[in-house]
Amino acid sequence: MKVPFIDLGLQHKLLKEELMDVVSGLIDSGQFILGEELLSFEKSFADLCGTKYAIGVANGTDALFLSMKALGVTAGDEIITAPNSFLASASSIFLAGAKPVFADVRSDFNIDPEEIRKVITDRTKAIIPVHLTGRPADMDSILAIAHEYNLAVIEDCAQAVCAEYKGKPVGSFGNLGCFSLHPLKNLSACGDGGVITTNDEDLYKNLLKARNHGLKSRDECEFWSYNSRLDNLQAAMLNIKLKKLPEWTARRRDIAAFYFNRFSGLDLISPKDKPFEKAAYHTFIIQTSKRDDLKSYLSEKGIDTKVHYPIPIHLQEAAKYLGYVKGDFPVTEKQSGEILSLPVFPELTDNHVEYVANSIINYFKK
Ligand SMILES: *Cc1c(COP(=O)(O)O)cnc(C)c1O
Numbered sequence: 001m002k003v004p005f006i007d008l009g010l011q012h013k014l015l016k017e018e019l020m021d022v023v024s025g026l027i028d029s030g031q032f033i034l035g036e037e038l039l040s041f042e043k044s045f046a047d048l049c050g051t052k053y054a055i056g057v058a059n060g061t062d063a064l065f066l067s068m069k070a071l072g073v074t075a076g077d078e079i080i081t082a083p084n085s086f087l088a089s090a091s092s093i094f095l096a097g098a099k100p101v102f103a104d105v106r107s108d109f110n111i112d113p114e115e116i117r118k119v120i121t122d123r124t125k126a127i128i129p130v131h132l133t134g135r136p137a138d139m140d141s142i143l144a145i146a147h148e149y150n151l152a153v154i155e156d157c158a159q160a161v162c163a164e165y166k167g168k169p170v171g172s173f174g175n176l177g178c179f180s181l182h183p184l185k186n187l188s189a190c191g192d193g194g195v196i197t198t199n200d201e202d203l204y205k206n207l208l209k210a211r212n213h214g215l216k217s218r219d220e221c222e223f224w225s226y227n228s229r230l231d232n233l234q235a236a237m238l239n240i241k242l243k244k245l246p247e248w249t250a251r252r253r254d255i256a257a258f259y260f261n262r263f264s265g266l267d268l269i270s271p272k273d274k275p276f277e278k279a280a281y282h283t284f285i286i287q288t289s290k291r292d293d294l295k296s297y298l299s300e301k302g303i304d305t306k307v308h309y310p311i312p313i314h315l316q317e318a319a320k321y322l323g324y325v326k327g328d329f330p331v332t333e334k335q336s337g338e339i340l341s342l343p344v345f346p347e348l349t350d351n352h353v354e355y356v357a358n359s360i361i362n363y364f365k366k
Contacts, residue, residue, distance in 0.1 A: 003343050003352045005304040008183055010347040012190070015240060019190075022236040034212070035232035041239050042195070045179075048162070048242070049171040051197040053204040056230025057211050060158040060180025063194040064092035066228060067154045067176040068126065070206045073098050077125035081156070082111040083314045083324075084332040085130040089156050090313045098125065100322065102314050104329040108271040109133055109285065109339075112331075113141035120145075126152040131160035131170050133308075134186065134252075134280035135273065139165050139173045154178060157197075159282035161187045162249040166276045171197040181230075181238065186252070186282050187245050189234040251346035252281040255353050259284055259342065262357040266364045283308050284344040286360075291338045294363055301359045306341045 012019065026032070038056050046054035057063050073079065079093045083102035090100040101124070103115035109132045116127060127146055129137035137155075146153045153174030157163075161179055163170045171177025179185075181193030198204055209216055214225035256279070260272055269287040273279050285308065288294060298305050312332045314324035326333065342356055 001352070001355050002302040003304060003348070003356055005306055005341075005343050006184060006345045007347055008188075011345075015244070018240050019237050022240065023233060026233055026236055032232050034229060035235070037232050037236035037239060038230055041230070041235040041242070044239065044242055045195050046197060048245070049169045049177060049197045051172050051177070052199045052201070053197065055196045055198075055204065055207045055211060056235060057194040057196060057207075058228040058230065059192040060178060060182060060185075060194040061088040061092050061095075062211075062226070062228040063158075063178035063180070063196045064088065064128070064154065064156060065095050066207060066210050066226070067178055067196055068093065068096035068098065069225075070203050070210060071126060071152050071154070071175065073125055076123060078121060078123045079126045079128060080116055080119055080124060081128040082130045082132065082332075083312045083329045084109060084309065084335060085132055085156065085313065086158065086309065087313050087316060087318070088158075089128055089130050090319065093128070099123075100313075100319070102324065102329060104331045105132075105335070106138075106331065107269065108135060109335065110135060110137040111142070113138055113145055116142065116145055120149055120151075124149065124151055126154055128154045128156050129174075130156040130158075131163055133285055134160045134163050134282035135271075136160065136163050136165035136170050136277050136279070143173060152176075158182075158185060160280050161185070162245060163280040164278035172199070175200060176203060181234070186249065186280055187238070187241060189230075190237055191231070191234060193230050193234045193238065195230070248346040249280055252344055253279070255344050255346075255348060256281045256284050258353055259344075259357060262361065266361065268360075268364070281344050283341040285339050285341050287335060287338045288340070289338055291340050294360070295340055297363050298356075298359055301355075303356055303359060304343065307336075307339060308341050310336055312336050 042054040075097045077098040093100040155174040155177040158180035177197040179195040181189040211228045214223040216222045
């Protein structure tokens with residue numbers, strides 16, 4: 001049996017006719033930039049996240065970057081994030097002119113609020129908690145710290161659309177929430193895309209201009225800015241996919257529940273949701289000191305797995321100028337050598353999931 005890590009063809013096969021219809025309609029109408037479909041997607045996405053506003057942008061990295069710009073981040077500011085995230089959580093800070101400062105994570109792969117406290121200085125401007133793997137970060141503690149030190153909070157929700165913390169969707173806690181619609185994310189465009197959520201009307205109005213050259217009307221430019229819009233074609237397809245998202249998320253949660261159940265008693269770590277968390281399972285990660293050996297064993301069995309991520313951001317060549325060294329973030333560093341992401345995409349059949357679980361059980365029993 002072959003089990004891929006993800007199969008986008010399968011997802012689109014079921015929706016192809018509907019997708020092609022809206023694409024064909026738009027090609028006839030020529031409504032490619034800032035059209036009705038985008039407005040409608042933004043409205044539905046804000047509803048999904050329980051926020052007043054959503055702004056479509058070109059990708060998740062721009063969502064983070066433009067959010068920092070909207071908050072007035074400038075040179076000399078420090079912004080705290082997790083070193084075990086996808087690198088864009090940190091590169092966007094650099095691109096906004098600020099300095100990325102890292103705080104280590106907990107056993108559930110999310111940023112540790114106590115570690116955040118330790119790295120706050122009088123230059124700290126904001127915290128970017130990442131809801132990594134699709135599990136919500138410890139928002140109560142993070143918001144309390146932000147309040148205490150008067151810091152902004154930008155949630156990196158790139159992996160976490162539909163995740164909930166204490167009954168509320170992620171993206172509705174911070175000043176701003178940033179989502180990626182990259183093809184590999186839980187809600188994906190047929191190409192690149194991103195969204196920013198907020199309840200703040202001023203930030204919303206600023207971001208509508210900031211993603212569109214700083215234009216406040218067709219001919220009047222208020223400030224120099226970027227061209228970072230979400231394509232109307234993408235929005236039209238996303239409106240179709242959005243209807244499927246609850247079903248897809250439920251399937252991811254079912255697969256995760258099945259894995260948890262089958263893995264109990266095995267010599268591996270796999271953090272479960274706490275009672276007040278509802279993870280979206282962008283990835284399903286297990287942690288074991290036998291990671292590399294298990295990965296090749298599964299590969300021989302036809303099962304594709306990945307590592308998210310093998311090199312922590314603070315140890316990347318690009319981050320050298322920040323002066324971090326090996327040993328600075330022991331939890332992140334240990335995890336990076338032991339974590340393995342299993343297939344968890346919604347189109348997996350029960351047979352596939354069973355086969356993955358059995359192969360892992362067999363590995364640990366051999
Ligand atoms: C994917 C991702 C991003 C970047 O999103 P893009 O749409 O690829 O620019 C940022 N942060 C995290 C945690 C991600 O997983």
